[in-house]
Amino acid sequence: MMITTNLLIKSLTCLYLTIFLMTSQTLAFLSLSPKSKTHQDITRNAILQTTVDVCRSRALQDGKHLVLPGALTVASVAKACSSSDSAKDFQSSINDINQYNALVDVEYPFIGRYHFNNEEFWPGQDLITAGVSAVKNHAKQQNYQAARAMLGKTLHTLQDFYSHSDWIELGNRKSYTNLIKPDTLISNIADSETCRSCYGDGCSGNILEAVITQQKLTSGYFGPSKPNGKCSHGGEADLSSWGQGGINKDTPTSSHGHLHEEAALVATNATIELLDDIRAALGDSDFLRLLGLGKTSALCFVIDTTSSMSDDIAKLRKVTSAIINSKKGTAVQPLQYILVTFNDQDYGPLTRTMDPKVFQDEINALIPDGGGDDPEMCLSGLQLALTGSPVQTEIFVFTDADAKDKQLKHDVQALIETKKSVVTFILTRSTSSPSATPLYSQQQVSPQLVDIQLYQDLAQASGGYVIEVTNMNQASNTNEATSNSTMVTLFQTVRNPAKYETFPVFVDFSVQNLIIYIIGNSTDYTITSPTGVSKNSPILQSTETSWPIQGFDNLDIVQPNELEQAGLWHFSINSTQPYTIKVVGQSEIDFLYNFVQLFQGLHSSYAVLNSRPIANSNISLLLSMVGGDNLRPTKVSVVNATSSNYFPGKLVKIGSGQYLVNFSSIPTGEFTIRVDGEASFLSNVILKFQRQSSTRFQTSKVIITAPPSERIEPGKQVTLPFRVATDGSGGRFNIRVSNDHNFDTSFNTSITLESGGSANGTVTLTAPTNASSGTEVSVTIQAEAADGSDFNYVVLRLAVDAPAKDFIPPMCTIVSINADCPGDCRNSSWDLTAEVTGGFGSNIPSVRVLQGNGKLIITSILNDTGIVTTVVYTSSCCFPELELVAIDEVGNVVTCFKSPSAIAASRILTSGVEFFLVLPFKPLSLWLNMGVSLYQFMQL
Numbered sequence: 011m012m013i014t015t016n017l018l019i020k021s022l023t024c025l026y027l028t029i030f031l032m033t034s035q036t037l038a039f040l041s042l043s044p045k046s047k048t049h050q051d052i053t054r055n056a057i058l059q060t061t062v063d064v065c066r067s068r069a070l071q072d073g074k075h076l077v078l079p080g081a082l083t084v085a086s087v088a089k090a091c092s093s094s095d096s097a098k099d100f101q102s103s104i105n106d107i108n109q110y111n112a113l114v115d116v117e118y119p120f121i122g123r124y125h126f127n128n129e130e131f132w133p134g135q136d137l138i139t140a141g142v143s144a145v146k147n148h149a150k151q152q153n154y155q156a157a158r159a160m161l162g163k164t165l166h167t168l169q170d171f172y173s174h175s176d177w178i179e180l181g182n183r184k185s186y187t188n189l190i191k192p193d194t195l196i197s198n199i200a201d202s203e204t205c206r207s208c209y210g211d212g213c214s215g216n217i218l219e220a221v222i223t224q225q226k227l228t229s230g231y232f233g234p235s236k237p238n239g240k241c242s243h244g245g246e247a248d249l250s251s252w253g254q255g256g257i258n259k260d261t262p263t264s265s266h267g268h269l270h271e272e273a274a275l276v277a278t279n280a281t282i283e284l285l286d287d288i289r290a291a292l293g294d295s296d297f298l299r300l301l302g303l304g305k306t307s308a309l310c311f312v313i314d315t316t317s318s319m320s321d322d323i324a325k326l327r328k329v330t331s332a333i334i335n336s337k338k339g340t341a342v343q344p345l346q347y348i349l350v351t352f353n354d355q356d357y358g359p360l361t362r363t364m365d366p367k368v369f370q371d372e373i374n375a376l377i378p379d380g381g382g383d384d385p386e387m388c389l390s391g392l393q394l395a396l397t398g399s400p401v402q403t404e405i406f407v408f409t410d411a412d413a414k415d416k417q418l419k420h421d422v423q424a425l426i427e428t429k430k431s432v433v434t435f436i437l438t439r440s441t442s443s444p445s446a447t448p449l450y451s452q453q454q455v456s457p458q459l460v461d462i463q464l465y466q467d468l469a470q471a472s473g474g475y476v477i478e479v480t481n482m483n484q485a486s487n488t489n490e491a492t493s494n495s496t497m498v499t500l501f502q503t504v505r506n507p508a509k510y511e512t513f514p515v516f517v518d519f520s521v522q523n524l525i526i527y528i529i530g531n532s533t534d535y536t537i538t539s540p541t542g543v544s545k546n547s548p549i550l551q552s553t554e555t556s557w558p559i560q561g562f563d564n565l566d567i568v569q570p571n572e573l574e575q576a577g578l579w580h581f582s583i584n585s586t587q588p589y590t591i592k593v594v595g596q597s598e599i600d601f602l603y604n605f606v607q608l609f610q611g612l613h614s615s616y617a618v619l620n621s622r623p624i625a626n627s628n629i630s631l632l633l634s635m636v637g638g639d640n641l642r643p644t645k646v647s648v649v650n651a652t653s654s655n656y657f658p659g660k661l662v663k664i665g666s667g668q669y670l671v672n673f674s675s676i677p678t679g680e681f682t683i684r685v686d687g688e689a690s691f692l693s694n695v696i697l698k699f700q701r702q703s704s705t706r707f708q709t710s711k712v713i714i715t716a717p718p719s720e721r722i723e724p725g726k727q728v729t730l731p732f733r734v735a736t737d738g739s740g741g742r743f744n745i746r747v748s749n750d751h752n753f754d755t756s757f758n759t760s761i762t763l764e765s766g767g768s769a770n771g772t773v774t775l776t777a778p779t780n781a782s783s784g785t786e787v788s789v790t791i792q793a794e795a796a797d798g799s800d801f802n803y804v805v806l807r808l809a810v811d812a813p814a815k816d817f818i819p820p821m822c823t824i825v826s827i828n829a830d831c832p833g834d835c836r837n838s839s840w841d842l843t844a845e846v847t848g849g850f851g852s853n854i855p856s857v858r859v860l861q862g863n864g865k866l867i868i869t870s871i872l873n874d875t876g877i878v879t880t881v882v883y884t885s886s887c888c889f890p891e892l893e894l895v896a897i898d899e900v901g902n903v904v905t906c907f908k909s910p911s912a913i914a915a916s917r918i919l920t921s922g923v924e925f926f927l928v929l930p931f932k933p934l935s936l937w938l939n940m941g942v943s944l945y946q947f948m949q950l
Contacts, residue, residue: 032341046261047274050666052169053162053745055303056281058082061301063286064294065091070891071863083846084667085598085638092305093497094598095342098636102602103158103302103912104570105181106636109604109618110162111169116609116617117718120233125170126241127232131484137167142284144721144809146291147784149300152346155401156786156809157300161288161722165281172277173259174243175229178203179217185280190287192902193818200226201263208255216255217241226850230257238508290860291901299345308399310348312391313376313817320378325482326408329436330373333406334366348399349373351865352391353380354414361399385414389422392433397750397788403431405474408482410438413464414906421748424790424803426472428620430705432475433466435531438482470504470590470651471680473704475529478563498600499592502682504652506588512580513591518699519576520637520689521595526568526581530589539570540577552788599637599699601685605707606632608670620797620805623676625709625737629660631683639667643687646671651680651706680706711738712802713768714793721811722787730806734761734793735768738800746792747773753787761793775808820855820896821847822906825880831887838887839917844906846879846896857881857906861893881906 051548079086084104088097120122123133134221141164148157168189172178177186188194202220205228208216221228230243231587242248244256244265250934256265259273270476289297296546299303312331313321337343346368349361363369389410395405426433462476469476501515508530517524517540528535528547536546551557560567581591608630616632624630629648635641646669647656659671683703688696716732740763747755754776761769773791787808794801820846829840846855857879864885870877883894894906 046270048385048665049111049166050668052124052274052278052281053108053111054167054666055082056106056278057107058084058087059278060088060285060289061298061303062090064201064289064298067861067893068294070861071859072622072887073863081639083639084636088303091298091303096303096306097598098496098600098602098662099306101302101634101636103154103300105497105602105604105632106158107154107162107165110159110854111166112162112416112615113617113718114163115167115615122232122925125232126167126174126229128236129199129229129231129240131175131199131227131229134167134171135189135196138164138189138284141167142190142287143192143901144784144811145288145300147811148786148809149288149292149296150901151392151782151819152299153784153786154300154306156807159807160809162454163250165284168280168284168831169277171229172273172280174257175227176217176221176241176257177227177274178259178269178273179257179266180222180225180227183272183276185276185283187283189280190284192817195902196227198225198227200228200312202226203536204228205239205241205255213244213255213257214268214437216265217257239750266539267545270837286860287903288876290895290903290905292511292895293858294860304376305343305345306400307342307344308346308348308403309344310350310395310399310403310405312350312352312388312395312405312407313373313720314353314379314386314388314411315351315376316380316386317378318410319408322408322410322482323376323378324701327370327374329482330409331370334370338691340713344404344897346400347404348395349352350391350395351376351400352387352388352410357378357387357390358394358542360394360818362398385412387415388413389415391749392864393418393422393425394750395746396422396429396431399428399429399431401431403429405431405433407435407465409435412462416464419464419468420662420792420794420798420801420803421746421790423467423471424792426468427622427705427707428805431472432474432704433469433472435469436478436482437462437465437478438480438816454546462633471706471816473499473502473592475527475565475590475592475707477565480563492520496596496600497594498597499594500700502590502592502704503649503654504588504590505583505585506652508585508588511584512582515579515581515593516698516700517576517579517593517595518597518599518689518697518883520597520599520697520699521575522597524570524575524593524595526566526570526582527592528566528583528870529564529591531564531587532583533583533585533587533589535566536580537568537570538580538582539572539574540579541572541574543572543937575860597637597699599635599641599687599689599701601643601683601701601763602634602636603683603703604632606630621714622802624713625676625711626680629673629676629709631673632668633671634667635669635684635687638689640690641687642690643669643685645686647684647686648673648676648681649684649702650677653677653680656684676709678709680708682706703852709798712736712743712793714791714802714806716791716806719806721809721810722775722777722781724781724783724810724812727774727776728808730775730789730791731770732773732791732804733768734763736763736766738765740765740767744794744796745771746794747789748792749775749787749789751781751785751787753777753781755789757791777810781810783810785810791896796915819902819904822896822904824907826922829887831890840890841882841884842892842894842907844881844883845874846881846906848898849893855879855896855898857894857896859883859894861891864892865887 062082066076077090079090084101085097088094088100114124122128122130123137126134141160144160145157148160156292169795171189188196204218204221205216206218228241230241232243232248242256244258248256258264259266261267261269262270299306345364347363347366349372350358361372363824390405466476534547536544538544545557549672550557557571558569583589583591605623606616609615624735633646635643643661644916645658646661647658649656657673657677659673662670664670685701687699689695713730713735716730719728719730722728743761743763745757745759745761747757755773757773758771761771763769775789787810789806790803792801792803825843825845827842831838831840846857859866862885864883867882868879870879891909893908895903897903
């Protein structure tokens with residue numbers, strides 16, 4: 011009876027904790043704990059170290075010397091890599107990886123293989139190796155966002171191994187290489203009892219001596235079911251720890267918290283090892299793009315090709331050429347160029363290239379055709395562009411007509427909010443037909459917005475603008491006002507209805523090339539600089555002005571050329587029509603942000619919202635500062651887009667340069683995020699600054715949620731469940747589903763809810779048999795009130811992932827090393843010859859030098875055993891470093907040779923076959939021969 015009662019109590023307690031943990035847990039290096047080494051810290055430190063190693067190697071190959079930063083930070087590493095302009099993208103990429111790392115604890119809290127709980131070592135290894143393969147596939151197809159997502163999830167599982175297993179207790183201080191190698195096994199897993207009972211906080215000796223002496227691998231069990239004598243995970247929420255203490259090392263206060271620092275250090279080195287494997291497969295350039303360094307952005311044109319655009323397209327070729335050429339060869343040259351066309355009957359296809367000349371040739375080849383009914387498929391083309399482009403893409407839409415597919419407005423808004431892309435519409439005067447509503451008309455319009463106002467709403471939501479021109483040639487100078495990697499928003503607001511108002515805007519000393527956008531018709535304005543220089547619109551629009559200005563029918567772009575731009579500016583605007591003002595400039599100081607849902611409890615974590623924030627509820631923001639380690643926010647506010655009323659949040663620093671901001675109330679309507687802060691350059695020099703988000707957001711009373719769904723196989727079908735609820739009135743809600751690859755979908759088109767009620771739905775998604783592995787599919791599920799007054803959405807991302815068939819890496823054999831290096835190395839050289847063959851089913855492997863600046867000669871021949879690739883590496887005796895790897899077509903990597911000096915140069919604590927040797931340079935032949943012997947020994 012006692013046993014039955016205890017079992018019942020335990021089961022009920024488990025049920026309670028299950029409900030509790032579903033909204034409140036993480037299970038590993040704590041995601042939001044400032045007092046311990048978190049997953050975020052481990053990942054960030056590993057990425058910074060690996061990036062420095064890559065840049066050092068590239069500098070060496072170019073015969074240059076890399077100036078290593080003293081402390082590794084995002085800003086210092088970007089500068090050392092000659093990519094200071096990419097610091098924001100670098101930080102954003104790290105944030106993305108960490109976001110998905112933290113998500114594992116939210117999505118899979120009780121599935122042991124994701125955390126190496128319950129001795130699930132082989133399933134955990136399968137997750138890691140499959141994840142690494144997916145990262146490589148995504149990155150090779152330039153799907154970097156998908157690659158970062160999979161990398162974050164994979165790193166979480168890898169890092170958990172060192173916190174949740176007894177690897178550290180067994181005395182290991184190097185990473186376990188087998189975890190990331192699909193062709194190796196995890197061996198010596200414990201097949202008997204592993205832990206003794208332990209009560210209280212001190213459980214450092216609860217692993218059985220036999221397990222330690224026999225080097226048996228075990229991990230803690232988490233949950234109510236555990237074999238007798240096995241170790242527990244540990245912690246108050248772990249039911250398996252009753253009667254037996256845990257072994258996790260998640261925090262300094264965990265069951266084995268005395269080993270927390272050691273576990274975190276080895277997890278960092280294991281993360282570096284995995285990153286090195288991905289780097290070898292991708293090559294340095296693509297690897298750095300994966301991390302946001304180098305050219306990563308995209309430029310997209312969406313062009314109306316109906317007959318009415320004939321004259322405009324001829325002129326448009328000059329406009330697009332000016333925009334493309336303004337970026338070509340500069341730090342802001344895009345990685346990708348994207349073209350989408352549309353007309354009155356159709357839209358697409360999407361054309362993508364990395365070559366600006368090919369892109370311009372595609373535009374020059376456009377032939378206007380068709381038309382007749384004035385409205386065009388503009389929003390369909392824009393939707394295709396948004397779904398097929400990376401985040402934060404710069405998109406230009408060229409048209410002379412109204413949109414006939416206005417029902418897609420909310421779909422486009424959802425994509426703008428999730429991708430934070432900037433959309434600019436360039437409209438010719440023919441748009442203002444007799445039936446059209448003027449851009450800033452005060453006429454009340456129906457919920458189905460008409461004409462230019464629709465474009466204005468979408469442009470404003472993205473932080474872009476609408477340019478009206480009578481001649482397309484007028485748009486040729488828009489390239490001067492387009493954004494680049496260091497363009498920041500200082501201030502923006504809308505006044506509708508219009509009123510006279512003066513806007514004070516503080517410009518800090520870091521800002522250069524100040525630009526003011528004043529958008530509206532019949533707008534009079536005066537701009538006053540901090541030094542008292544004042545210019546009004548009549549003067550600015552005349553030939554008398556000394557300030558450069560670009561004037562369009564509805565937009566003035568003013569670029570004050572005052573030498574002293576820092577200080578308090580004043581912008582006074584008087585108009586009878588609605589207007590917008592936006593102030594931007596170039597600066598390295600900026601911020602990154604995401605709305606997040608917090609999961610509080612024994613262990614705290616977060617998940618980034620993939621929908622609109624819920625109205626009338628607490629909202630949290632995860633904030634990162636960009637531009638240096640001397641920056642700190644002093645106030646973070648939500649700002650109403652049309653009134654400038656702001657609502658400050660509660661600011662909490664959580665480590666790794668990140669801050670959590672909690673808002674108790676959010677304004678109705680559109681809003682932006684504003685950050686006020688300080689930069690400390692000297693002990694007594696404080697620089698104040700203000701920044702504002704470019705994208706505008708809205709809350710919603712419609713709530714739509716969906717559990718994660720990670721992958722879909724070519725030719726297969728998946729079911730995506732979702733739930734719709736309302737915090738407002740009930741009724742019929744229309745359901746819309748779209749995806750960026752036009753995969754077949756089926757779903758019910760409406761759901762009926764009672765006031766405050768909820769209902770479930772499903773979407774069936776089918777991938778075609780020819781879907782490419784490595785492709786990411788974004789599925790947007792939207793729920794809209796029947797009257798169109800409110801809507802919300804949820805975005806799901808699935809990877810197309812064909813099961814891997816080849817896990818066998820290439821074979822690499824060192825044939826010879828010739829080295830006779832005298833004391834004076836300048837006139838002598840050494841060489842290495844190796845033979846490489848592919849693994850099972852693989853073609854000719856590629857060979858890369860990760861460290862070293864010698865010459866590589868590669869030849870391939872066909873003999874009786876297949877294709878053999880011969881590699882000859884020659885280098886000056888002054889450069890003894892060499893790390894040579896071979897990669898097959900599916901991304902399997904093998905290290906052919908790694909010299910001891912290359913190991914030492916990497917400054918990494920390594921494991922397994924990579925070790926430290928401190929040897930003198932002379933004689934070179936001695937340590938090279940030792941390297942060959944050690945390599946051959948490791949193949950036994």
